[in-house]
Amino acid sequence: MNAKHILLWNWRMKTLPASSATKHVTTAISLKSAVAENVRYTYTTTGTKLRKEFSALATPGSRVTDYCDEFLYEDNELVCIFTPFGRIIPMETDNDTVWRTCYSLTDHLGNVRVEFAAHGSGQAELLQQTDYYPFGYTMRRNDYGTTRPNRHLYGGKELQDETVAGRSLEWYDFEARMYNPLIGRFLSTDPLANDAPAWTPYNAVWDNPLRFVDPTGTWSMDHIEVKLNDDNTYTVVGGEVNTDKNIYLVDDEGNYQAVVGEMFTEYSFHDDNGEPVIGARIDPNDLSGMAFFNNEIKDIGLMEYMGNAKGGEPLDFKVRDMTEQTTDEEQLQYKHRGMPFNGQIASARDIGNYAAGYVAGVHGISWESARLAFDALETMQKVGFWQTVRHYPNNRIIEGQPTQQAQYKGYTQGQYTYISRKRK
Secondary structure (H helix, E strand, C coil): CCHHHEEEEEEEEEECCCCCCCCCEEEEEEEEECCCCEEEEEEECCCCEEEEEEECCCCCCCEEEEEECCEEEECCEEEEEEECCEEEEEEEECCEEEEEEEEEEECCCCCEEEEEEECCCCCEEEEEEEEECCCCCEEEEEECCCCCCCCECHHHCEEECCEECCEECCEEECCCCEEECCCCEECCCCCCHHHCCCCCCCCCHHHCCCCCCCCCCCCCCCCEEEEECCCCCEEEEEECCCCCCEEEEECCCCCEEEEEEEECCCCCCECCCCCECCCCEECCCCCHHHHHHHHHHCCCCHHHHHCCCCCCCCCCHHHCCCCCCCCHHHHHHHHCCEEEECCEEEEHHHHHHHHHHHHHHHCCCCHHHHHHHHHHHHHHHHHCHHHHHHHCCCCCCCCCHHHHHHHHHHHHHHHHHHHHHHHC
């Protein structure tokens, strides 16, 4: 998309009608051209996209897209439900609508490369295949008969393919900013660009798209900071808890050099008090977490898991292979050792909690019941077995956010697997 065709890039503040349950302040951004095409975006002030309105004189005409968490609507019609593994889309058959589960395969950077669905013959049916140039511009995309191509592609972000002034935008919405993969740059400056003066404020993925990712379109000074070790591992040296899950490489003076990856949760390398676990080690080549989940958790029975997953037992992944001679500080660092997991960087503690949530979800236990059980175990570990038996839940001790967030991510995947199995 050539910028000379754009006549207006406008933003203004707007309050939703009072008929809403709660008044939300939103930001509206409009993109207009001389030939009456108009793309208008509405966001909350925290950056969550609520709506996209496309107006055009030519085919396919106007379209309104509403974003409601995992539900996607076009012109008030539900057209997509996002899942941890891909999406569910409607298919029109003989006077009926059938919802089809589609699965996405991503590369190590989170780019969707293949989408497929189960065929009636029991084999996978290829729906879409996409190849990219290094900075994300589409090299080749093949749609194999799907009526609703997947637009969440490079970095898992939504492709903006509306036609304005006779040309497709071909931008990606990276939450904080729009990204143009043709030039490998964002289209607006980072509000914190002054904190990295050596880099252009339009910089994306630190000019190294084969190694780094940019999950939110911006960087923050509060997150997790690491230094590179001689063996190509990383050591946590700082950070704060917030919604920014990036892991930032810093030099000896604390200057930001690159984004190493994205944390599994914003608490992945923080303790229960929200303090970064200084000294925790992150090894990008450690695949033990994925092996633990795939080989020991995925198909485990509920009773077998419950009998082997309490503190220090065989399925307590965070302390696996930990030597008994280590200090309290070293034990905390070991429990927060980092490794790749499901396309992000997770701590060993994350992976153990994720496994607990998954087992509950995959066996059809409600989230409320699972939380009650998780907190009962936490209470028992703090006040003892008999005090828990006698007084629970009156003496209930609720697990911290670092634990709950990882558990809920696992529970979501487990619940989805449980529902999928019931449908068969």
